[in-house]
Amino acid sequence: MMIDPVCGMEVNESSPYKTMYKGKIYYFCSAMCKKAFEKDPEKYLREGPKGMPGEEDHH
DSSP states (O other): OEEOTTTOOEEOTTOSOEEEETTEEEEOSSHHHHHHHHHOHHHHHHHOOOSSTTGGGGO
């Protein structure tokens, strides 16, 4: 199992949500997490998972 670098959830390597960054493949639980990572990958790699992105969009 891989760890989603955005929310911290375990993700199967068969996840359709993945991206390559600096030669490494990162896996995500959702398109939302993938989008958040691609927007600012260094933030998540430096600071670790932040929980589900886009919470403010649900209010």
